[in-house]
Amino acid sequence: MMSQTSQPALLSEAVTWNADECRGRLDDALPRLIQDFSVENDATSKIYILHVVVSAFLPHVPPECADRQIYSQILPQVPSILTSLLPGIGERGDQQMVRHNCESLNTVSSAISSLLECVSHTTMLPDPISLHIFPSLPFPVLDSLTVAFQHCKMSGEVYGSTLPHVSEALSSVFRSSYAILRSILELLDRVGSGVDTDVADVVTDDFGCLRIAEIVHSLLRLCPLVAGLNPALHANTWRFILRAIVKHKRVEGHLLNHGELCSTLACDLDLTFSSCLQLATQVSVSKKPPEFSAHLDSMVPCLFNMHLRLYDKLPPSLGAVCKLDEESNKVRDAVFESLRPLLSMLITQRSFCSIVLGTDGVPQELRLAHCLLVTDIMNVLMSCPQEHTSWLDGNSIPILDCLLSAVAGIWPELALPIGRPVSHNSFPLPLYDLLLVRASAFISNLIDSYLPALEHSLIVSIFSQDINSSLLAIDLWCYVARLGPVELCAHYVSLLLPLIGEISMQEPSHALLSILVQRLFSFLPAEHQVKLLTELPPGPSSLPLCSVLLAASGPKQPCIQSVCHFFDTALPACRWQEGISHGTQAIAIQFLERLCLSSALEMSQQTRLTEVLHTLINQLPDEVPEEVACALLALSSHLVHRLSNSCLSKLLKLIPKASNHPWMPRFAAPSFLCAMGMGHDDPQRKLPKEFPAIFHSLLSDNSCILHLLALQAFAHFAEVTSEAEIVPQCLGSEEVKAEVVTFISKRWPSLHGETHESDNELEGNRTEPETVWRLKKEQEMLQELRMERAHPRLISSLEKLEHGLEDLSRMTRDHAPAWLIDRLKAVAVTIEKMLSPSS
Numbered sequence: 001m002m003s004q005t006s007q008p009a010l011l012s013e014a015v016t017w018n019a020d021e022c023r024g025r026l027d028d029a030l031p032r033l034i035q036d037f038s039v040e041n042d043a044t045s046k047i048y049i050l051h052v053v054v055s056a057f058l059p060h061v062p063p064e065c066a067d068r069q070i071y072s073q074i075l076p077q078v079p080s081i082l083t084s085l086l087p088g089i090g091e092r093g094d095q096q097m098v099r100h101n102c103e104s105l106n107t108v109s110s111a112i113s114s115l116l117e118c119v120s121h122t123t124m125l126p127d128p129i130s131l132h133i134f135p136s137l138p139f140p141v142l143d144s145l146t147v148a149f150q151h152c153k154m155s156g157e158v159y160g161s162t163l164p165h166v167s168e169a170l171s172s173v174f175r176s177s178y179a180i181l182r183s184i185l186e187l188l189d190r191v192g193s194g195v196d197t198d199v200a201d202v203v204t205d206d207f208g209c210l211r212i213a214e215i216v217h218s219l220l221r222l223c224p225l226v227a228g229l230n231p232a233l234h235a236n237t238w239r240f241i242l243r244a245i246v247k248h249k250r251v252e253g254h255l256l257n258h259g260e261l262c263s264t265l266a267c268d269l270d271l272t273f274s275s276c277l278q279l280a281t282q283v284s285v286s287k288k289p290p291e292f293s294a295h296l297d298s299m300v301p302c303l304f305n306m307h308l309r310l311y312d313k314l315p316p317s318l319g320a321v322c323k324l325d326e327e328s329n330k331v332r333d334a335v336f337e338s339l340r341p342l343l344s345m346l347i348t349q350r351s352f353c354s355i356v357l358g359t360d361g362v363p364q365e366l367r368l369a370h371c372l373l374v375t376d377i378m379n380v381l382m383s384c385p386q387e388h389t390s391w392l393d394g395n396s397i398p399i400l401d402c403l404l405s406a407v408a409g410i411w412p413e414l415a416l417p418i419g420r421p422v423s424h425n426s427f428p429l430p431l432y433d434l435l436l437v438r439a440s441a442f443i444s445n446l447i448d449s450y451l452p453a454l455e456h457s458l459i460v461s462i463f464s465q466d467i468n469s470s471l472l473a474i475d476l477w478c479y480v481a482r483l484g485p486v487e488l489c490a491h492y493v494s495l496l497l498p499l500i501g502e503i504s505m506q507e508p509s510h511a512l513l514s515i516l517v518q519r520l521f522s523f524l525p526a527e528h529q530v531k532l533l534t535e536l537p538p539g540p541s542s543l544p545l546c547s548v549l550l551a552a553s554g555p556k557q558p559c560i561q562s563v564c565h566f567f568d569t570a571l572p573a574c575r576w577q578e579g580i581s582h583g584t585q586a587i588a589i590q591f592l593e594r595l596c597l598s599s600a601l602e603m604s605q606q607t608r609l610t611e612v613l614h615t616l617i618n619q620l621p622d623e624v625p626e627e628v629a630c631a632l633l634a635l636s637s638h639l640v641h642r643l644s645n646s647c648l649s650k651l652l653k654l655i656p657k658a659s660n661h662p663w664m665p666r667f668a669a670p671s672f673l674c675a676m677g678m679g680h681d682d683p684q685r686k687l688p689k690e691f692p693a694i695f696h697s698l699l700s701d702n703s704c705i706l707h708l709l710a711l712q713a714f715a716h717f718a719e720v721t722s723e724a725e726i727v728p729q730c731l732g733s734e735e736v737k738a739e740v741v742t743f744i745s746k747r748w749p750s751l752h753g754e755t756h757e758s759d760n761e762l763e764g765n766r767t768e769p770e771t772v773w774r775l776k777k778e779q780e781m782l783q784e785l786r787m788e789r790a791h792p793r794l795i796s797s798l799e800k801l802e803h804g805l806e807d808l809s810r811m812t813r814d815h816a817p818a819w820l821i822d823r824l825k826a827v828a829v830t831i832e833k834m835l836s837p838s839s
Helices: 007-015 019-024 025-040 043-061 063-085 095-122 137-153 155-189 205-227 231-247 249-255 258-287 290-312 326-346 350-357 364-383 383-391 396-410 431-443 449-460 469-484 486-502 506-524 526-532 542-551 557-573 580-596 603-618 626-638 647-653 664-676 693-701 703-719 726-729 734-747 759-767 772-790 794-809 819-836
Strands: none
Touching: 007 019, 007 025, 007 043, 019 043, 025 043, 025 486, 025 580, 025 703, 043 063, 043 095, 043 431, 043 664, 063 095, 063 137, 095 137, 137 205, 137 290, 137 759, 155 205, 155 231, 205 231, 249 794, 290 326, 290 350, 290 364, 326 364, 326 396, 350 364, 350 396, 364 396, 364 431, 364 506, 396 431, 396 469, 396 526, 431 469, 449 626, 469 486, 469 506, 469 664, 486 506, 486 526, 486 542, 506 542, 526 542, 542 557, 557 603, 580 626, 603 626, 603 647, 664 693, 693 703, 693 726, 693 734, 703 726, 703 734, 726 734
């Protein structure tokens, strides 16, 4: 044994050396410290010497020389040192040994940290790594890990009631062991990784194969210990084992103990499955602790705010810290699943119910989080029907009212995607659809006695000021109607129809109720539709109802025939005369437009309608109500080929050129202007001179919806019109030209020989300025397309001329008579006149 004076002197002196001194005295001090380590009997002193050697001298030893100079002389003794430091099951003693046990665990943690430094130093080796370079490193590390993990697994039996006092030191041992196992697996995974082959063995020599097999067997003995401590580390260990077997084929064929491999895997699977079952049992039988119940009510505001903050940090929130992808979906699902037991306890508290249903105190940035929390509460309530009483009452459904009102504050997020894609190329489920699905599932679990309260909540939301809440209520009402029998849907139609007649057409609720009734009416079979139409009372009061139902019936002939008798009622109601309100007049014109759209009018009825329309247009007053102007434009678009030029000019005056007010006729204008551009056979009939200016004002409108409608109408107009010279006049400014060409290029991408497949390309097209030559080329292509469709006889005559010239060329290849030459010269003169600009 070394002297008691030399060891402390050398160690204390080495600790004070800087890096240069350690490098300079490496050859002198390192052998002496290793000699001291081998003759020392105290385990704590040995670990201290190991720490000094690794921290002070190992960084100055080349990685390829570290095994010969340090690893082979020190590391094989480390597992036995750790075993001597850790107490056994019968050695825990009493409270006086707690301090000693903590010191021993800290020493073990220091030893494992030193081993981690050795592994980290070896990872600096360049690929490919060979086991010949560090043969003494893997096995002491794996054996030390076996000792450490075994002690962690048996810690309950070893320490008994003193376990809480040593838990911090024990956790330090586990964390160090966890880190070194991951590092050694990464290092061993690089063995032979630089060999460029797919078939040959990575390790071909007997020494390497034997070492790999021994490492695999050491890991197999380690797996049962890790399985009960950390499932993720256990899975990573098995992944390395499988990769090593596949990578080093000679190991699998000759040296691997397949029986041990299979039995270890089977035992690990059984152990993991049993652990999962135990956790599942605890989750299923866990209940609210009685000592926690007395304090839960006071913590409700804090827990409510915690839920909102968690929802706000995950997609689809605008404040989410991670982007929306499959991994973030998994994180979100895991977080919400872990919150479900707490949420199940909170829904039983009336204070929690009050704070959730009170939406006034929720900040704007947390409205989406509040909305998602409400849907999750609905999901929990479906599995806890006994808790419905706290969230429902006899006259309304407060939680549904809360959701419908919360939707009003999340309009920025409604366009964001949420959820996993259904297939590889599909888009994620939109947020609105997710809310609709969850609310529909909640409604389907309600008992029939809540149906009146449900109807009350939905009708109130339809008449609310927010369009998103109204649309969600409409979708939910349609779901309720489809969920019930046909008679329920018919009852809803007959119940809601009178409300439409009582509301002005200018009110948003009129359009929303019309949408709801049309959708409900479309759900009914044809016989129910005909029955509802025939039950309408005769007279002008039924025209708005007929118009709404006719729009929902579609091309069903029985439904159209059942309302045609209202034609004679609508004709006098649409005239300019005293005693008829503008609303009734607009409804009558709208009903006639619906009949024209369904192609239900006979020729005689079309003639009568045209005469009435001429009279209406010629008698237009100076001030035309907006709803009447819109209805006139819509009806005239179906009969534009029957109207005179003077009538068309008067109709164009109904469309304001300014984008401020009135705005309703401007929204009805694009379809009317497009209908005016249809080709006609009368060459004397030209578009009115006001036409280009009005179309240009629509194309340059600031409203995105009207702008899109105008682009669509102009694209169709430019395709079908026979007056090609008026097309560039409608564009006006260069900015409008660029927008129109961009829109047309997306509608017909083949005109440019390209397709836009990615979102980035589409976004680039939105911002890319169009050049003049591209606009000219686009106009030429569209003009050729228009001329071919508008003048088929010209195309046919031109083709006959081309074929005739080809036949003459073949017949006169050898000799052409003089009279033929004179005739051809005359034809050439005619062609030159046709090609001259003056013609």
